[in-house]
Amino acid sequence: MCPAYRRKTPEEILQEIEHLKRGKLKVYIGSAPGVGKTYRMLQEARDLRNEGIDVVIGLIETHGRRETAELIKNLEVMPKLQVHYKGHALEEMDTEAIIQRNPDIVIVDELAHTNVPTSKREKRYMDVEEILKAGIHVISAVNIQHLESLNDIVEQITNVKVRERIPDQFLHMANEVILIDVTPEILRKRLKDGKIYHHSKIEQSLENFFTKSNLGALRELSLREVADDVDERIEKAKKSNGQSGPTGAHERIMVCVQHGGNAEKLIRRGWRIANRLKTDLIILHVSNEASMNRSAEERKKIHDWKKLAAQFNARFIAEQMNNRKIAQTITDVAVENGVTQIILGQSARSRWEEIWKGSIVNNIMRYASGIDIHIVSDYKTRES
Template sequence: MTENHPYFRRKTPQELLDEIAEMNRGKLKLYVGAAPGVGKSYKMLQDAHDLKLEGIDAVIGLIECHGRRETEDLVKDLEVIPLKEMTYKGSIFRELHVEAIIERKPAVVIIDELAHTNIPGSKNLKRYMDVEEILEAGIHVMSAVNIQHLESVHDIVQQITRVAVRERVPDLFVQRASEIQLIDVTPETLRKRMSEGKIYGSDKIEQSLSHFFTVPNLSALRELALREVADDVDEKMEQISGNLSYGPIGVHEKILVCVGYGPTAEKLIRRGWRMANRLRAQLFILHAAKLPEESFTQEMREKMERWKLLSSQFNAVFLLEHERNRKPADIIIETATKYHVTQILLGQSARTRWEEIRKGSIVNTIMRKTENIDIHIVSDGKI
């Protein structure tokens, strides 16, 4: 490869500094499971014991045993860094003590329940942000998360289980993990563990078996976990094998997701991210507003903030356009042309906002006025 090759160039000083910072950053090993009780915490503790036998300084920052005796037995021979006590609404809570871990500076620290939301008043809103801080300090972290806590699969999980998962982790954080290990057991084994009281207390067993822990739910979540981990492996193999030597895959693919005020906007953004992630494509989120931003209602502002936050988590570019007597189709076309978009994602439920998609008006206009752009109309049930 020569310097004339389009992807051969000297690195900028900032890129070199970023590489040095990445070398000094701790590595994250993530244990992923389809549901609680598969054995993520147990496997983390086993691995920590193996590290200790090799002379590596491994400690526990936080572990959730949930009363499981086998897991509690593995804690005994490991150093546990005391949790930080915090008072909230007159009650005392215990959270991960980030400062104490950084001061102790072990080689490896176990931090369970990655998706956990911290008590108000904590330095960081979420535990994964605590982990990020510890990684930046050069400490390796072993952590665990269930597949339903991954941001991009939120809508799929809700469709499967009829449960809205509140605590979620951004995909981009998970993708930075140096290693992802799937902890897998069959649905039948998991239900047996549940019925024996090895996952939840006796007061929750019957309800869990008949609601979340059904065989169809667990089978679907297991398939989802297997697929997500397989995709991660494929991506890492692609990087290792050198398939990117002639430039980034999907460098010409750019996806534009168009969102309105309908109830499926956030679902559509997640769907767009999953498409962009598969294609290694750049993602843009567009909203065309009838009113200028300074005239937004409080509800509009709150929705906009949620969309911006989600866009930020997915490393997407959020675009807000004031209509100014322009038709939505024209705004989409202008945006697609400006950013060289190759695929456009529209939600069928947004037809009241984006003219009448079911009549094909927007689709026909876009197809007539653009070239080489694929248009995806996603129905409510498939978002």
């Protein structure tokens, strides 16, 4: 039976029903505090209210910003929950009150916030999860440094250990992710003008977290994260429509090497392209022989290619053809790994072989869709 017509299990049907009941999540993501995420959320809340949609403020931190506070006027703000901890009365978002109020949409700021230890849930994103389960739509915001997978990278860039983090999967399950992007120069000016932190923190912030190099690197991380997110969404949409092939939103380079004399040249050319595009590099070697049947010379070449690949932080794949044509094997690996550009050396086949067996390039183009192919000439330099 075709998989598309397989009868769904009762558990799968229940999961689909629960998914339909679930609220939708929109997340504004930025490279650093002060890019304008909260301001943008409140603007959207006012627009939604003017359209007659029931929207409330679950929690917003203005941080003393006058423009942000102005946007809250005339919007319904849910009272905060009083939480007692170590003799102090602290405030947190009242998740249960929001669920009971049951608006169409709730605005929740600072998604990575850690709740007071005596709270029902440890993190604010967990509160948001409960609100979504109740069928309420959520608009929230987070900065790139709070993503779990980027924690080490952010610390290396900024020398700051970010302790409040959210799982990457939570962001990836959002129905919509929107990047709020400003240049480091604009962000530093906002800081100097007192639009981000209190005046007492400005000089210290400019010299530490808000340096141009830090902000530039965090901005690049934000752009790449959102690009990857778009890539994944396009890929999922294509798969659900029965389509295959790369999306093209995020480049992936694959170099194909055989036992000719230009393999290392191809690897270096591939690295230069991948480095320029700031993307991943794959080195592919296709063989008719299983690894145990390769000659000593072949094993040594593969060992040398692996060493060179490691230098360039590239992934090396040795693929056996298994009764496939070489072009089909290359295409299979490319599609499986989401490759958008394939780099090949000039064919060593004679003109008669190409007529009899077919051009590898032409066959790849026939098998693959949406993949660019680069042919590197096999010129030889003269020894001096």
